[in-house]
Amino acid sequence: MQELVGRLTALDPDASETLKVVSYFDALAAAGVGVDGLLRGAAALAGVVAGAERHGRVSRRGPDGRDIGPEAEHSTQQATSVGSVWLERHGAPHANDAMIVERLAVSVDLVEARHRPVAHLETVIDADRSLDERATALAPLRLTPSSWIRLVATRPETQAPTGHSALVPTRYGLIRATLQLADSPATVEPAGLGPWARADHAPESWAGAVVALGLADAADPVVDATDLGAMLTLAQAHDPEAPHPDVTALARLDPRSLQILRTLVEADSLRSAATTLGIHHSTLQARHEALTRSLGYDPRTAIGKIRFAAAAMLLRLNNFRDAHPAD
Amino acid sequence: MSRPVRPPFDPELDAVLATVSEQVPTVTLDLLPALRATVLPVDTTGGDLEAAGVTRRELTIEGYDGASLQATVLARADHNHAGPGIYHLHGGGMIAGDRMVGVDQVVPWIVEHDAVAVTVEYRLAPEHPDPYPVEDCYAGLVWTADHAAELGIDPDKLIVAGASAGGGLAAGTALLARDRKGPALAGQLLVCPMLDDRDDTSSTRQYDDAGTWVRESNRTGWTALLGDRRGTGDVSIYAAPARATDLGGLPPAFVDCGSAEVFRDEDVAYATGLWRDGSQAELHVWPGGFHGFDMLAPHTAIAQAATAARNAWVARLFAH
Numbered sequence: 001m002q003e004l005v006g007r008l009t010a011l012d013p014d015a016s017e018t019l020k021v022v023s024y025f026d027a028l029a030a031a032g033v034g035v036d037g038l039l040r041g042a043a044a045l046a047g048v049v050a051g052a053e054r055h056g057r058v059s060r061r062g063p064d065g066r067d068i069g070p071e072a073e074h075s076t077q078q079a080t081s082v083g084s085v086w087l088e089r090h091g092a093p094h095a096n097d098a099m100i101v102e103r104l105a106v107s108v109d110l111v112e113a114r115h116r117p118v119a120h121l122e123t124v125i126d127a128d129r130s131l132d133e134r135a136t137a138l139a140p141l142r143l144t145p146s147s148w149i150r151l152v153a154t155r156p157e158t159q160a161p162t163g164h165s166a167l168v169p170t171r172y173g174l175i176r177a178t179l180q181l182a183d184s185p186a187t188v189e190p191a192g193l194g195p196w197a198r199a200d201h202a203p204e205s206w207a208g209a210v211v212a213l214g215l216a217d218a219a220d221p222v223v224d225a226t227d228l229g230a231m232l233t234l235a236q237a238h239d240p241e242a243p244h245p246d247v248t249a250l251a252r253l254d255p256r257s258l259q260i261l262r263t264l265v266e267a268d269s270l271r272s273a274a275t276t277l278g279i280h281h282s283t284l285q286a287r288h289e290a291l292t293r294s295l296g297y298d299p300r301t302a303i304g305k306i307r308f309a310a311a312a313m314l315l316r317l318n319n320f321r322d323a324h325p326a327d
Numbered sequence: 328m329s330r331p332v333r334p335p336f337d338p339e340l341d342a343v344l345a346t347v348s349e350q351v352p353t354v355t356l357d358l359l360p361a362l363r364a365t366v367l368p369v370d371t372t373g374g375d376l377e378a379a380g381v382t383r384r385e386l387t388i389e390g391y392d393g394a395s396l397q398a399t400v401l402a403r404a405d406h407n408h409a410g411p412g413i414y415h416l417h418g419g420g421m422i423a424g425d426r427m428v429g430v431d432q433v434v435p436w437i438v439e440h441d442a443v444a445v446t447v448e449y450r451l452a453p454e455h456p457d458p459y460p461v462e463d464c465y466a467g468l469v470w471t472a473d474h475a476a477e478l479g480i481d482p483d484k485l486i487v488a489g490a491s492a493g494g495g496l497a498a499g500t501a502l503l504a505r506d507r508k509g510p511a512l513a514g515q516l517l518v519c520p521m522l523d524d525r526d527d528t529s530s531t532r533q534y535d536d537a538g539t540w541v542r543e544s545n546r547t548g549w550t551a552l553l554g555d556r557r558g559t560g561d562v563s564i565y566a567a568p569a570r571a572t573d574l575g576g577l578p579p580a581f582v583d584c585g586s587a588e589v590f591r592d593e594d595v596a597y598a599t600g601l602w603r604d605g606s607q608a609e610l611h612v613w614p615g616g617f618h619g620f621d622m623l624a625p626h627t628a629i630a631q632a633a634t635a636a637r638n639a640w641v642a643r644l645f646a647h
Contacts, residue, residue, distance in 0.1 A: 020346060027345035031338035037628065041342065044626035065626030 016095045021045060025103035026173060029110050038111070039085075040065040042104045046087050046097060052108055053083040060088075078105040080112070106156045106174065110167045121166045125151060125177055127203035138199050141179065145200035152178045153192040153209035161188045170210050171240055172321045177206060190216035193224040195232075211235040214320040215313065231313060238314045240321045246311035247318060249295050260287050265299050265308050333533035334586045337615030339627040344538070344617060354420060354544035356453065356551060363423050379434050380404050388447070388470045391462035397448040398467060399426055400478060401433070403441055411513075411645040412480030413437070414471050415446040416464050416500070418491030418619075420521070420540070420548035422452050429490050429622070432518070435638060440645045443480050445471045449496070453551035457566040460552065461499040465509070465565075468500055472510030484645060486514040486578070491540070491590075491619060492548065494520025498568040498580075498597070505576050512578040514644045518637070519584040519618055520594055523569035524549040524557050528592035538588055538617040545589050569593045575604035581640045582608060583633060585616020611636050 028041050035052055039061040042050035049068060051060040058070040077086040078101045085104045087097055113119065123129055123137035135145050141164055143149065154160070154176045156167050164179040179202075192213030194205030208225030211232060216223045225232050238244070243251075253261065260277060264284075267273035274284040292298045299308045336344060352358060376383055382404045390396035413436060417428040426446040433444050447467035450459045468487065475482040489497035494517040501515045526546060535542035549557045549567075556562055564571035580601055584594040591612065598610035613620070613633050621630040 024342060024346040027342035028339070031341045033338045033342060037339045040339070040626045040628070044624075061626075063626065065628070065631050 016099070018096075018099055021096055021099045021103055022173070025107050026169075029107050029174065030169060032114075035059065035108055035111050036061065036067075038104055038107045042085075042087065042100050046089070046094070046100050048090075049088040050086070050100075050104065051088065052080075052085045052104075054080070054108070054112070055083065078102060080105045080108045102157055106167065109156075110174070113166055119166060121164050121177060121179060122168060124179075124199070124202045125168065125206035127207070131200060134202065135200055143199045145198060147181070147199040148196055149199045149202060149205065150180050150196045151194040151202060151206040151209045152180055153194070153206070153213035154178065154188045155190065155213070158188050161191070168206075172210060172214055172317070175210055175213065177209070189221035191222045192216055193222065193226075195226045207236055208232055211317065214317040217316075231310070234310055235313060235317060238317060240318050243314060243318055244311065246295070246297075246307055247314045250308075250311045250315050251318070252294070257287075257291065260284070261291055261295075261299060261308070264288055264291070265305050270300075331533060331537075333537075335615060336538075336587050336617055337613075337620075337627070337629050340615060340617060340620050340624055340629065343624040343627065347623070353541055354422075354547045356547055359422060359547075359551075375431070376401070376434070379438055381434060381437055388467060390447075390450070390466045391459060394450070394463070396450075396463055396467065397426065398470075399446050401430065401437055401444040401446070402479060403437060406441060406443065406479050409476070409479055409481040410441040410443060411436075411484035412471065412475065412478070412482075412486070413442050413444040414468050414485060414487045414500075415444050416449065416487070416489035416493035416496045417446065418489065418493040418521075419451070420544065421460055421492045421495075421552045422548055424451075424492075429493060432490065432622070432634075432637075433488065436641050436645075439638075440642070442645065443478050445478065452548075453554075456554060457552050457556075458563070461496055461503065461565045464496045464500045465503040465507075468504060468510055482511070484513050484647075485510065486516060486641075486644065487512055488516035488518075489520070490518035490622070492521045494518050495522050495568060498522060499565040501577055502568055502571060503565050513647075514579045514581065515577065516581045516637070516641070517583075517594070517597070518621075519588065519590055520568075520582065520597070521545070521548065521590060522567060522597055523593035524553055524562055524567040525569070526558060528589075528596075530591040530593075531589045534587065534589045534617075539623065540589060540618040542589055569597060571600070573604055574600040574606055577601060577606040579607040579644070580609070581637065583611040583613065583637065585618065585620055586612050586614050587616060588618040590618060609640055 024041060028038055036059060039050045039052055039059060043061045043063045047063050049060050049062050051058060060068050060070065062068050077084055085101060085108055087101055089097060120137040120140045124134050138145060152161055156174045156176050160176055161178045166177050167174055168177045190213060192209045194209030197205040212223040212225040263273045263276050267276060270284060271281060274281045277284065297307055298304045354362065380403055381401050384400040386398045386400060387395050388398045413433055415433055417424045417426050419428060426448045430446060436442050437444055449463035452460060472482060472485060487497040487500050497515055498517055498520055501512055504510055504512055531542050553562055553566065562570060582594050582598045584590050595612060598608045601608040613629050616629060621633045624630055
């Protein structure tokens with residue numbers, strides 16, 4: 001009911017609406033919409049003509065979705081694997097133009113990848129495929145089931161690392177998977193490195209790589225899943241759609257409370273924590289008690305420290321999903 | 328959890344739905360005041376009308392029971408001799424919306440066929456339950472037909488048109504015009520019309536939790552209109568046209584809906600009933616369309632196809 005729900009309209013020219021752009025294109029990709037539908041979506045969001053050139057063929061769609069022929073004046077433009085995509089904005093770009101073009105480019109690449117005859121890499125890393133199916137897909141990649149490989153996860157908007165590469169939907173959004181056969185330094189950041197595995201166990205390496213990418217940040221732009229040790233098992237069991245209550249409890253804290261909590265967990269004593277934070281011992285004691293109540297556990301006990309560390313890691317994964325792919 | 332058996336949404340529409348789903352509340356009477364106050368109806372504003380070369384004139388006309396109703400007349404700025412007439416009724420589940428909701432679908436017909444549209448502010452349930460809404464709509468039709476000459480309307484080319492609740496009211500108004508030997512109508516344009524209060528079809532069960540206008544919202548609308556009478560034997564064919572057992576002698580109808588909405592089965596049944604009783608009807612069921620898909624996501628391929636089919640029907644009717 002248009003009168004009760006509004007409609008999908010062009011975005012605010014000035015306010016960034018990254019999440020809406022990302023979620024709309026993710027939904028179009030998940031629904032398997034083709035390039036024309038992607039262009040209609042981009043044009044409707046931007047309120048101006050959106051275009052794509054693929055293998056030398058140009059298609060353009062207006063904000064009302066209509067096909068408007070091949071003449072084009074590009075403004076914001078981005079290359080895809082087989083051509084380019086653009087918006088035709090006259091005058092200053094709007095706040096969301098760059099993001100719309102970026103997501104359009106990624107989505108067009110995904111459609112192109114889907115249209116390639118067989119998606120061998122996607123099959124090899126798909127845990128839902130049978131061992132036989134995965135083994136069959138290894139041969140075209142010049143691999144045998146016992147080949148030693150690892151998967152690298154990188155963000156879709158960054159350049160693909162060297163090697164067989166594919167964009168793959170995951171529970172953390174669209175992520176680029178690249179196959180590595182030898183240890184080589186990561187050239188693309190951020191990156192998540194999966195554990196080395198036999199090629200017929202590639203889904204395990206991919207699952208590790210995705211988690212590792214989720215934990216990468218400015219301080220640690222390349223994370224190796226192997227370095228996570230037993231925590232990798234925990235992270236793989238985590239469902240970002242239904243996080244454990246410990247994670248949601250942590251997510252509710254304001255930055256200052258979180259800083260106090262971290263210091264409490266890391267400090268040898270309450271007194272040294274108070275010194276580090278520069279607050280009075282009794283004030284910290286009260287904060288400690290309040291935090292214990294809101295978390296449901298005492299973060300200074302041995303078990304409490306483990307719970308905090310686990311929840312903090314899973315929260316990073318959830319934040320990755322929410323922020324992805326924007327920085 | 329197993330997936331319910333139902334036609335899936337069209338892929339492009341599915342993506343739009345995922346993006347706007349937070350704006351799509353299940354409608355309850357408790358929510359109604361907030362909904363009326365905060366959710367903006369899609370109004371064709373003065374600026375858009377002006378750009379289309381359409382002028383807007385405000386009137387007060389007599390409604391049911393002597394009440395005064397606001398009405399808006401829309402015509403091309405250069406309108407100077409009798410053209411086709413469109414009597415428009417807005418949607419909003421019988422409980423929300425105003426007379427400018429949905430007018431943007433009508434504007435192209437005004438522009439292309441030099442038509443004159445009259446859209447009326449019928450009173451809404453639950454403050455004004457049945458028969459106020461449909462009787463107001465009928466009173467507005469009578470007024471429009473009586474004033475055809477001064478409005479610049481050719482009385483032989485007057486159609487009634489509406490979407491959703493407006494479609495149900497348009498069907499009810501056409502039935503009243505037939506039974507009371509009122510104004511002659513050249514056509515009835517029923518866009519995803521809300522026709523049946525009985526809540527007993529496959530489609531209402533299939534879309535009780537998915538889409539825009541879900542089963543619970545529909546029950547809310549009908550309960551507001553009919554109160555305790557909803558679903559009982561005490562409901563007139565004018566309030567719920569699906570209950571009419573004789574659909575003969577009605578003007579040619581255009582009926583459309585999505586295959587993925589609550590109203591699918593009642594809309595298909597209405598077209599079938601029209602054919603059964605010798606009336607003319609054109610029916611379109613757009614695959615994977617949720618309720619109001621063409622209004623919510625006009626840029627999608629399926630919305631363009633639906634709009635083109637509707638515009639073509641209007642063009643053929645007005646060309647006669």
